[in-house]
Amino acid sequence: MSMRYSEQLIEEVTQRNDIIEIISEYVNLKNAGKNYKGLCPFHNEKTPSFVVSKDKQLYHCFGCGEAGDVIRFIMKIENLDFIDALELLAEKCNIDLSEYKNNSYSSEKINKRNQLYEVNREAALYFYRNLIRTKNEGINYLLNRGLSIDIIKKFGLGYAINDWEKLNKYLLGKGYKQETIHEAGLVISKNGRRYYDRFRNRVIFPIISTTKKIVGFGGRVLDDSLPKYLNSPESAIFNKGRTLYGLNLARNELGKEKRLIVVEGYTDVITLYQYGIKNAVATLGTSLTKNHAELFKRYCQEVIIAYDSDSAGEAATIRGMDILDEVGCKVRIIRLSDKMDPDEYIRSFGADTFKAQINKAQPLIDYKLDKIKSENDLNTNEGRINFLNESIKIIKSLKSPVKTDIYVEKLSKDARVAPNVIKSEIYGNNRDKKNQYKYNKNNRVFGFKTNKKHEKNFEPVIKLEKNGSIEIEKNIISLCLSTKTNYKKISSKINDKDFLNNNTKNIFCIISDIYANNEKIDFMSLVDRLDIEDTKLLKELEQRVVPFENLDKTINDLLISLKHFKIKNEIELTKEEIMKLEKIKYKDERNVMKIKELWKKLDLLGKELKNIGKNQIDLKGGKSYE
Ligand SMILES: [Zn+2]
Structure with a gap:
C-alpha cells in the first residue's frame, strides 16, 4: 500500500464519504443500538456479525476479523489498491484529483500509473481505429464470428496491423516516453536498443478494470498459428491473478441469483453478451487463483463454470473450483456437448438452450463423483474399489450431515455396496474429533467458554x-x-x-x-x-x-x-x-x-x-x- 497522496486529501476523501452510505451500496445494513449491522461481505455467514460505526466511521467483522475505514472497505470489496480506492471514493464525492496530480502532492508512483493508463488508452484508440476505419482482416474475422458492430464498440475491440513498429512510432509521436510504452508491455525490446510492437496481425481485446481503466490487452491470432492468445505482461497496473476479463460489465448484470459465469476465452464472454447473457467473465490465460476466488466471492454467490470439456477435466481446473468452493461460492459446472466452447455452442443452439444448460449445471460434488465414475471400470473389482475410495474422500469433505447422507445413498447404489459400509468408512476415522466437539460444547455457557477440566490452576x-x-x-x-x-x-x-x-x-x-x-x-x-x-x-x-x-x-x-x-x-x-x-x-x-x-x-x-x-x-x- 502506498500512501503517496497527501494526508490532507486522504482525510478529505474519508470525511466526505459516509461509511454507512458507502457500505450500504454493498451490504444491507440495519441500525442496531450504537452501531449498524449486516451480513459480512467478506465471509460466508447467516447471522450478521459485520458491524459498522457511524460515529467512528469504522467497520469490523467478528466472523473473519476484517476491519478498517471506508478506504480499506473499498480496497477489499472492489479488489483495488490504495490509490485506486482513494480515486474511486474521490470521484464519488466529486473531489477533483487533477489539482492534486499536477502539483507537489503528486508522486512519481501515481504519475507512473497514470502514464501507463494513458498510454494504454491511446493504444486502445489506435487499435480501435485500425479495426473500424481501414479495410483489414481483423474486422472480417470478428464479423465472420457473428459479432455485431455495436458489440465490437461496446467491448472496444481493435486490430493490430501486421507491422513491427507502427504502434511504437505512433505513440512516440504522441509524446509518450519509450520507457512508458515499454513498461505498459506494448512493445518488446531487443537488447534495450530496438523496440518492436508486441501485437501484430491480431484482434485486440482491451482488458478493462472495474474502475473502467485499460490495464492491459489480449491479442488473438486470425489463423491457427500459436500462441492463439497473447496478453500484455504484468505491470504496475496489471495483475493477471486479480483480473477477470469482462468483470467491468458483468458486475452490473449479476441478476437476482448473484451469479457469474466463467468461460475460457474473451470471445466467449463477448458472444454470450451479444446473446443477452451478460454476466460472463474469463480469466486471463491462467487457472483460477485464490485471489480470483476472493474476487468472485465479493461480487457473486454462485459461479457457473462453462469450459470446454477438455479443460474442465484438467486437474488445475478442478483445483480452481475447489478454491471457489472453499471461499464459500456455490460452484456448478456446465457440460457442453461435442467439445464445443460456449461461443460455438450459443451460436449453434441459441441463447435459450444455453440458459437451460445454466439451469441444469451440476453441483461441484456431483461433477467430481461423475468424473471418478467415468474414470473407473465398475465391472471390475479393482475399478469398484478405486471408485469407492476416491468417492468416499470427496463425500467425507462435506460439512452437512444431510448432504453426506444423500451422497452415501447415491454412492451405495452406484458401487453396489451397503450404505452402512460406506458410512463406517466415512465416520470411522472421525470419531475422536466428534467427541472433542461435544466436550467443548458442554463447557460453553451462553456461548462463552470456560474450562473446568483444565489441569493448571490460575497463574500466580x-x-x-x-x-x-x-x-x-x-x-x-x-x-x-x-x-x-x-x-x-x-x-x-x-x-x-x-x-x-x-x-x-x-x-x-x-x-x-x-x-x-x-x-x-x-x-x-x-x-x-x-x-x-x-x-x-x-x-x-x-x-x-x-x-x-x-x-x-x-x-x-x-x-x-x-x-x-x-x-x-x-x-x-x-x-x-x-x-x-x-x-x-x-x-x-x-x-x-x-x-x-x-x-x-x-x-x-x-x-x-x-x-x-x-x-x-x-x-x-x-x-x-x-
Ligand atoms: Zn466477515
Whole structure:
C-alpha cells in the first residue's frame, strides 16, 4: 500500500464519504443500538456479525476479523489498491484529483500509473481505429464470428496491423516516453536498443478494470498459428491473478441469483453478451487463483463454470473450483456437448438452450463423483474399489450431515455396496474429533467458554505482572460473561471503578446493566451497546478460555491481582505528584503539607502492597485509595 497522496486529501476523501452510505451500496445494513449491522461481505455467514460505526466511521467483522475505514472497505470489496480506492471514493464525492496530480502532492508512483493508463488508452484508440476505419482482416474475422458492430464498440475491440513498429512510432509521436510504452508491455525490446510492437496481425481485446481503466490487452491470432492468445505482461497496473476479463460489465448484470459465469476465452464472454447473457467473465490465460476466488466471492454467490470439456477435466481446473468452493461460492459446472466452447455452442443452439444448460449445471460434488465414475471400470473389482475410495474422500469433505447422507445413498447404489459400509468408512476415522466437539460444547455457557477440566490452576500474581493489569481484567470479564453466578461473585467484591483499563471497564458496565435488567447475555446484544473499539476486545474475550479448578479461588486470585495492579498504579501516580511538587522552588505551606500527606500515602500503599496475598482481601469493604 502506498500512501503517496497527501494526508490532507486522504482525510478529505474519508470525511466526505459516509461509511454507512458507502457500505450500504454493498451490504444491507440495519441500525442496531450504537452501531449498524449486516451480513459480512467478506465471509460466508447467516447471522450478521459485520458491524459498522457511524460515529467512528469504522467497520469490523467478528466472523473473519476484517476491519478498517471506508478506504480499506473499498480496497477489499472492489479488489483495488490504495490509490485506486482513494480515486474511486474521490470521484464519488466529486473531489477533483487533477489539482492534486499536477502539483507537489503528486508522486512519481501515481504519475507512473497514470502514464501507463494513458498510454494504454491511446493504444486502445489506435487499435480501435485500425479495426473500424481501414479495410483489414481483423474486422472480417470478428464479423465472420457473428459479432455485431455495436458489440465490437461496446467491448472496444481493435486490430493490430501486421507491422513491427507502427504502434511504437505512433505513440512516440504522441509524446509518450519509450520507457512508458515499454513498461505498459506494448512493445518488446531487443537488447534495450530496438523496440518492436508486441501485437501484430491480431484482434485486440482491451482488458478493462472495474474502475473502467485499460490495464492491459489480449491479442488473438486470425489463423491457427500459436500462441492463439497473447496478453500484455504484468505491470504496475496489471495483475493477471486479480483480473477477470469482462468483470467491468458483468458486475452490473449479476441478476437476482448473484451469479457469474466463467468461460475460457474473451470471445466467449463477448458472444454470450451479444446473446443477452451478460454476466460472463474469463480469466486471463491462467487457472483460477485464490485471489480470483476472493474476487468472485465479493461480487457473486454462485459461479457457473462453462469450459470446454477438455479443460474442465484438467486437474488445475478442478483445483480452481475447489478454491471457489472453499471461499464459500456455490460452484456448478456446465457440460457442453461435442467439445464445443460456449461461443460455438450459443451460436449453434441459441441463447435459450444455453440458459437451460445454466439451469441444469451440476453441483461441484456431483461433477467430481461423475468424473471418478467415468474414470473407473465398475465391472471390475479393482475399478469398484478405486471408485469407492476416491468417492468416499470427496463425500467425507462435506460439512452437512444431510448432504453426506444423500451422497452415501447415491454412492451405495452406484458401487453396489451397503450404505452402512460406506458410512463406517466415512465416520470411522472421525470419531475422536466428534467427541472433542461435544466436550467443548458442554463447557460453553451462553456461548462463552470456560474450562473446568483444565489441569493448571490460575497463574500466580508475579508471573502475570509482565502482561499487566489488562490480562487480569480480561479474565475477570470472561468469567462475568460465562455465567451470572460468576458475575455475582465478582460484582459483590468489585465495581467498575476498580478497572484500570477503559475498554474492560466499559464492557463490565454493560454486562452489569444487562444482568441488572435480567436480560440474557449474548454476543451480539453486547455488540449493539458497545463502541466499535470495545467490540474488538469483546470478540477476543468470547474466545478466551479461563482455566480453573476451583472457581472461588480463581476469582479471589484474580481480584487480588487486580488490586495489586491498582495499588501499583496508585503508587506510580503518587510518586509523580510528589516529584511535581518537589520541583516547585518556592513552596508555600500548603505545598509542604501536601507533600507530607503524599509521602504518608505512599508509605501506606507500600505496606498494602506487601500484605497482598497474605490475606484474602475484600476490595469493597477494605480501605479506600481514592
Ligand atoms: Zn466477515
